[in-house]
Every structure is written in structure tokens, then in C-alpha cells.
Amino acid sequence: MIHLGTIELAWPVKALSPNARPHWSDLAKAKKFARMDAWLLCRAAKIPVQRADASLHLRFTFHPKVKRARDLDNLLASMKAAIDGIRDALGVDDSRFSFAMCMGPVVRGGKVVVDIIAVKRADETRRVPPPDHPVLGYPG
Incomplete structure (x- = not known):
């Protein structure tokens, strides 16, 4: 990772709930x-465009x-438009996103801190079994 x-990001307005x-x-x-707002902040933070x-x-x-x-699930739903902005800025299909959420301390005006982390895909790390692997039916 x-x-x-x-x-x-700013705290989501009530209309987005x-x-x-x-x-x-x-x-x-x-x-x-x-x-x-999310698009501009991603570009200003110089987060690199991804595959x-x-x-x-x-x-x-x-x-x-x-x-x-x-x-928390309503808060995530309120962030849908911001997630789309992040997707636009990074050039990644948002079906490839995973999420984690937590509550932080109270701050004046409220805010949402989003950490963006690249995750190695499972098929990039998958090892090829040896040719004599008995479970996969190879002769062995």
C-alpha cells in the first residue's frame, strides 16, 4: 500500500444527506x-493520476x-459527490475504490480528512503454482 x-474537505452540507x-x-x-471542491483539492495536492x-x-x-x-453510512452517502470528484481527478473507476471511515474529534466548522492509498491488486501479487500442483490437476 x-x-x-x-x-x-469541508463538512458536507445538509442537502447532501x-x-x-x-x-x-x-x-x-x-x-x-x-x-x-474534491477535484480541485486533489489537483492542488498533486496526487498523481493513476491507471x-x-x-x-x-x-x-x-x-x-x-x-x-x-x-457513518449516511456520512459516506453524503460524500458521494466528493468521491466522484476524486475519481475525476485521479482517472480511476470508482468501482475500484474501497472505503474505511472513522469519527475524529470535534473541530470548529467541521471537516472531512480523506487519505488516498494505492492498493496492490490481488492478481498482481498472485503467485503461479508449480506445474506439479496436485490440487489443480497437474500431473505430479
Whole structure:
């Protein structure tokens, strides 16, 4: 695993929550802003563009504005537009992402810290069995 970089995003606006019911135009504006913000921060952090078939691990640390119980899966859903911005900046299909989430300490204004880590794919590390391997049916 290779740490490619870290970006700090603003706390997601309420309109991006899956439990919110904003007007469609307010939701579209919030998504556009979150996507562009993530794209710009990735480019500013000089995180290198990856191969299209690369596997990346995104580790989210959510630093809320106030100390209150939060639902991590809703927080991840609120980050969908930002994840798309990261995908755009790095040139990787977001189906190749894996995620980890945790809550950090409360900070004024709130923020989300995203660590971007390149993960070696399983087929790159797979060893070829010897030709006389009994399980695979080779003569032996």
C-alpha cells in the first residue's frame, strides 16, 4: 500500500444527506460544489493520476462541528459527490475504490480528512503454482 496523499474537505452540507429532502436545484448545486471542491483539492495536492484499473483505498476521518451521534453510512452517502470528484481527478473507476471511515474529534466548522492509498491488486501479487500442483490437476 502506498499513501498517495491527503485532502481536507469541508463538512458536507445538509442537502447532501440521504435523509434530507431539498429542492432538486439546491441538491444539484450542492453536488456540483462538492465534486468540484474534491477535484480541485486533489489537483492542488498533486496526487498523481493513476491507471484506470488501479485499486484505491479511501480512508475518511469525519471531524464533526458538534459532538452528536452520527450515522457513518449516511456520512459516506453524503460524500458521494466528493468521491466522484476524486475519481475525476485521479482517472480511476470508482468501482475500484474501497472505503474505511472513522469519527475524529470535534473541530470548529467541521471537516472531512480523506487519505488516498494505492492498493496492490490481488492478481498482481498472485503467485503461479508449480506445474506439479496436485490440487489443480497437474500431473505430479
